[in-house]
Amino acid sequence: MRRYLIRKIVIYALTFFLAVTVDWLIPRFMPGDPIRNMLTRVSVASNATAIQMMYDYYARLFGLDLPLWQQYLNFWKALFQGDLGISTYLFPTPVVDVLKRAVPYDVFLLVPAILLGWYTGNKFGAFAARSKRLDNFVLPLSYILTATPYMWLGILLAWFFGIVLGIFPIAGAYSFSLRPTLSLTFALDLLHHWFLPFASIFIIEFGGWAIGMRNMIIYELEAEYSRYLNALGSPKSLVRKYAFNNAILPQITGLALKLGVIVAGALVTEVVFSYPGIGYLLLAAIQNQDYFLIQGCFLFIILGVLIANFVIDLVYLVVDPRTRRGMVGESA
Amino acid sequence: MKKRSEVLYFTLRNKKLLIGSGIILIFLILALIGPSFTQYKPLDYASPRGAEPPSAKFWMGTTFFGQDVFSQFVNGLRATFVVGLLGGGLGTLVGMLIGFTAGYRGGIVDEILNAFTNIVLVIPTLAVLLIIAAYLQVRSLMMECLFIGLTAWPWAARAIRAQTFSLRTRDFVDLAKLSGMKPLRIIRDEIAPNMMSYLVLVFILQFGGAILTAATLDFIGLGPTNTISLGLMMQYAVLWGALPFGMWWWFVPPGLAITAIVGALYSMNVGLDEIFNPKLREI
Amino acid sequence: MGLKVENLTVYYQTLRGDVRALEHASFQLADGEIMGLAGESGCGKPPLGHSLIVLFPPMKYIAGRVEVDGEEIPIWDAEGMNTYRFRKISLIPQYAMNAMNPIRKIGKMIGELLEARGVDYKDMLPELKRRLDLVSLPHEVLNMYPIELSGGMKQRMVMVISSLLNPSLLIADEITSALDVATQKAVAEMLVEFRERQFINNLIVITHDISILYQIADSILIMYAGVLAEKAPTKSIIESPRHPYTRLLISSLPEVGVRFAEKRLMGIPGNPPLLLNPPAGCRFRERCPLAYERCLEEPPFIEVDKDHFVACWKEYENHAQAR
Numbered sequence: 035m036r037r038y039l040i041r042k043i044v045i046y047a048l049t050f051f052l053a054v055t056v057d058w059l060i061p062r063f064m065p066g067d068p069i070r071n072m073l074t075r076v077s078v079a080s081n082a083t084a085i086q087m088m089y090d091y092y093a094r095l096f097g098l099d100l101p102l103w104q105q106y107l108n109f110w111k112a113l114f115q116g117d118l119g120i121s122t123y124l125f126p127t128p129v130v131d132v133l134k135r136a137v138p139y140d141v142f143l144l145v146p147a148i149l150l151g152w153y154t155g156n157k158f159g160a161f162a163a164r165s166k167r168l169d170n171f172v173l174p175l176s177y178i179l180t181a182t183p184y185m186w187l188g189i190l191l192a193w194f195f196g197i198v199l200g201i202f203p204i205a206g207a208y209s210f211s212l213r214p215t216l217s218l219t220f221a222l223d224l225l226h227h228w229f230l231p232f233a234s235i236f237i238i239e240f241g242g243w244a245i246g247m248r249n250m251i252i253y254e255l256e257a258e259y260s261r262y263l264n265a266l267g268s269p270k271s272l273v274r275k276y277a278f279n280n281a282i283l284p285q286i287t288g289l290a291l292k293l294g295v296i297v298a299g300a301l302v303t304e305v306v307f308s309y310p311g312i313g314y315l316l317l318a319a320i321q322n323q324d325y326f327l328i329q330g331c332f333l334f335i336i337l338g339v340l341i342a343n344f345v346i347d348l349v350y351l352v353v354d355p356r357t358r359r360g361m362v363g364e365s366a
Numbered sequence: 367m368k369k370r371s372e373v374l375y376f377t378l379r380n381k382k383l384l385i386g387s388g389i390i391l392i393f394l395i396l397a398l399i400g401p402s403f404t405q406y407k408p409l410d411y412a413s414p415r416g417a418e419p420p421s422a423k424f425w426m427g428t429t430f431f432g433q434d435v436f437s438q439f440v441n442g443l444r445a446t447f448v449v450g451l452l453g454g455g456l457g458t459l460v461g462m463l464i465g466f467t468a469g470y471r472g473g474i475v476d477e478i479l480n481a482f483t484n485i486v487l488v489i490p491t492l493a494v495l496l497i498i499a500a501y502l503q504v505r506s507l508m509m510e511c512l513f514i515g516l517t518a519w520p521w522a523a524r525a526i527r528a529q530t531f532s533l534r535t536r537d538f539v540d541l542a543k544l545s546g547m548k549p550l551r552i553i554r555d556e557i558a559p560n561m562m563s564y565l566v567l568v569f570i571l572q573f574g575g576a577i578l579t580a581a582t583l584d585f586i587g588l589g590p591t592n593t594i595s596l597g598l599m600m601q602y603a604v605l606w607g608a609l610p611f612g613m614w615w616w617f618v619p620p621g622l623a624i625t626a627i628v629g630a631l632y633s634m635n636v637g638l639d640e641i642f643n644p645k646l647r648e649i
Numbered sequence: 650m651g652l653k654v655e656n657l658t659v660y661y662q663t664l665r666g667d668v669r670a671l672e673h674a675s676f677q678l679a680d681g682e683i684m685g686l687a688g689e690s691g692c693g694k695p696p697l698g699h700s701l702i703v704l705f706p707p708m709k710y711i712a713g714r715v716e717v718d719g720e721e722i723p724i725w726d727a728e729g730m731n732t733y734r735f736r737k738i739s740l741i742p743q744y745a746m747n748a749m750n751p752i753r754k755i756g757k758m759i760g761e762l763l764e765a766r767g768v769d770y771k772d773m774l775p776e777l778k779r780r781l782d783l784v785s786l787p788h789e790v791l792n793m794y795p796i797e798l799s800g801g802m803k804q805r806m807v808m809v810i811s812s813l814l815n816p817s818l819l820i821a822d823e824i825t826s827a828l829d830v831a832t833q834k835a836v837a838e839m840l841v842e843f844r845e846r847q848f849i850n851n852l853i854v855i856t857h858d859i860s861i862l863y864q865i866a867d868s869i870l871i872m873y874a875g876v877l878a879e880k881a882p883t884k885s886i887i888e889s890p891r892h893p894y895t896r897l898l899i900s901s902l903p904e905v906g907v908r909f910a911e912k913r914l915m916g917i918p919g920n921p922p923l924l925l926n927p928p929a930g931c932r933f934r935e936r937c938p939l940a941y942e943r944c945l946e947e948p949p950f951i952e953v954d955k956d957h958f959v960a961c962w963k964e965y966e967n968h969a970q971a972r
């Protein structure tokens with residue numbers, strides 16, 4: 035168990051290290067002088083003091099006259115001090131602060147959508163595997179759902195429920211007329227705005243996990259321990275229960291592996307609904323050529339995914355007795 | 367001989383495969399000949415009156431700026447197929463390279479490649495793509511294919527590694543090894559043919575995955591800067607108020623096409639799987 | 650009263666038609682008899698063994714009766730069989746190494762299985778522990794996961810589970826193929842011990858390995874291409890086999906104790922017939938050195954000596970003359 039944990043931690047540390055390195059490398063290896071490129075294109079170009087500040091900032095941060103290893107070390111140093119630069123688009127707010135404001139919305143939207151989609155999808159997939167009739171209907175539907183791009187489902191839901199029926203708002207996290215307070219009105223308004231983006235992520239997740247579970251459980255029902263139970267006259271309910279318990283394990287690993295893709299899709303959904311999480315911020319950063327903000331978003335996304343992955347690994351440790359007893363070195 | 371006719375028999379009888387390839391074929395034809403049915407370039411301001419619903423003149427209506435949606439749609443389809451083919455193809459190729467090597471060599475090589483694969487798998491590739499794309503001022507469709515291919519391979523590598531692993535221990539590979547064949551030749555002559563069907567499946571999935579990734583990139587404005595794409599159409603539609611104005615003809619077709627194409631690919635995948643693995647056939 | 654099988658016929662359904670995997674099998678086991686079932690691979694051992702407990706697709710019941718202790722067993726009824734499985738007929742599967750749910754503690758799994766069959770685990774626990782002692786497994790195994798057991802331990806554990814409810818008939822399917830020789834021998838002896846203690850009444854041991862049968866079986870049934878060829882007390886089969894196939898089979902073993910079916914029978918030219926459309930008459934005809942015209946008809950499975958049954962025209966005629 036210790037080995038398993040240490041191994042995982044090493045992998046994640048390595049991943050983070052690699053990601054930060056990529057983050058550092060890319061601006062330096064792109065054609066042209068990065069500082070000039072940025073400065074000619076920043077949108078605050080009309081503000082003279084801002085330009086000067088920006089220039090100093092870039093010069094210090096990039097330190098292009100220093101040897102490469104020094105630049106690299108400086109980059110890490112700044113990172114550990116929580117210094118991700120200053121946003122040009124929301125000048126002069128530090129990128130970290132901009133991100134800190136966005137993260138709660140992401141957590142509020144993504145965690146329930148992903149977890150509920152996973153849970154209900156698995157339950158439903160296992161259920162669908164029981165009857166041929168249901169299976170014939172659920173399977174094609176689920177395949178269509180997984181083939182649907184996140185933003186398109188978002189757009190369709192926004193259009194139908196927001197415009198055609200007019201029962202849900204299609205932009206923002208809360209109404210313009212309200213100030214964030216701890217009141218019931220505000221909480222309800224928040225939920226009202228939250229629902230459609232949540233639903234569009236949830237539905238797609240649901241479809242994907244339902245297929246996965248359905249295929250997995252059919253495989254498990256053929257497994258030898260299932261055949262033995264059948265040979266000993268066990269009722270179907272026990273065989274199904276065991277099959278589900280076994281099939282859920284690869285689904286947990288699958289969630290960890292697919293998290294990157296899911297998060298990407300969820301971020302795009304935020305764009306559709308102008309939901310003020312990191313995804314929406316990212317679009318603004320790209321449109322305003324705010325490079326520090328883009329890099330900040332990148333690091334936050336990676337950090338978030340890695341942390342979530344680690345949590346899933348811990349859960350796996352609890353659920354699969356084999357890893358707990360240190361009998362299987364690796365599972366993912 | 368018997369085996370071949372059996373495969374053909376099941377191919378012609380497999381509804382999932384037939385429907386899937388039928389849909390792909392329709393969209394492919396549309397992508398190939400569609401652009402010659404419209405006199406407007408995708409970004410031309412064709413209609414002076416701005417947004418118009420579908421009509422005899424503009425089959426799929428026009429955008430907020432009066433651009434011909436049909437022209438954008440069929441040209442976007444082209445880009446979609448190019449990305450799927452090249453991006454998915456590259457992803458499969460890199461995945462094959464890494465998966466075969468890891469699975470065949472085993473030992474320390476496998477350990478390292480496997481750890482590397484897992485690392486790339488965990489990193490949200492979109493985030494990496496994003497940062498690369500953001501720093502490039504001019505981006506072409508080919509670059510998008512390249513980026514997607516170079517970040518999408520881990521899934522393929524994992525699958526191929528596992529499969530190679532199981533094939534490696536079979537008799538015919540031992541025989542080849544004993545007779546002194548070089549590893550590369552063994553992979554090419556003995557393992558790959560036995561995996562052909564499997565590779566086809568992996569390619570189909572990579573094809574679909576590349577299309578979805580491209581749609582995401584395009585949608586957040588990091589797609590090719592000089593071509594129209596289905597993802598970009600959806601971005602414009604969202605940014606320029608297609609939703610509040612109810613201009614459904616602008617955002618429904620591109621998403622529908624992506625869903626249909628990727629869904630059709632999945633359906634083909636399941637169908638082919640049934641053909642290749644007799645165990646899955648329904649009796 | 651033992652086991653009685655009459656005219657049992659089971660086909661495999663495939664897209665090309667029915668594979669006639671087991672036809673007209675009739676035999677009886679006396680009280681307490683341990684019977685070995687042997688033959689080349691593809692001869693019909695699995696359909697015979699499995700049809701007695703779980704007939705699953707693509708296997709299909711065609712005809713025949715099975716009686717255990719004088720009671721008819723509805724082997725064609727997948728659901729209805731549940732009542733008889735485990736209690737009356739039980740199985741030690743070929744895949745004993747993977748037969749237990751990998752993510753349940755063994756004791757808990759047994760508990761859940763027993764509860765599902767309406768047996769109280771607590772009541773059963775003392776007996777279960779006694780039997781663990783008998784096969785020299787520590788009681789702690791109940792608190793372990795299958796992966797923590799060695800191959801030999803898993804095999805013994807499955808033996809204990811399968812025989813826990815004292816079934817009248819226990820079918821052991823290739824029990825020994827995954828084990829080393831010493832463990833094989835120990836396992837075989839335990840099975841005999843189970844019978845001595847009357848945990849089980851009849852035992853059918855399906856195997857490739859005749860040497861195991863020599864040690865433990867009272868009788869041996871030889872099958873060829875989906876039909877019964879010969880059944881006789883072990884000693885007779887080894888020392889005076891009557892069916893030409895059995896004779897070739899026994900003589901092709903350099904000594905008793907060699908696994909024969911992995912290799913094709915070296916001494917007999919040709920292959921067993923395909924069972925999709927088997928030739929009429931004796932199925933061994935094409936390879937039989939003694940074949941003559943009469944072999945175009947199917948030979949009956951008759952008792953030519955006490956407890957010695959053979960399906961061969963030559964033996965039929967000898968028998969008729971002797972009388």
Ligand code: SF4
Pocket residue numbers: 892893894931932933934935937938939940941943944948960961962963964
């Ligand atoms: S019946 Fe004829 S062919 Fe068959 S074993 Fe006897 S002699 Fe040989």
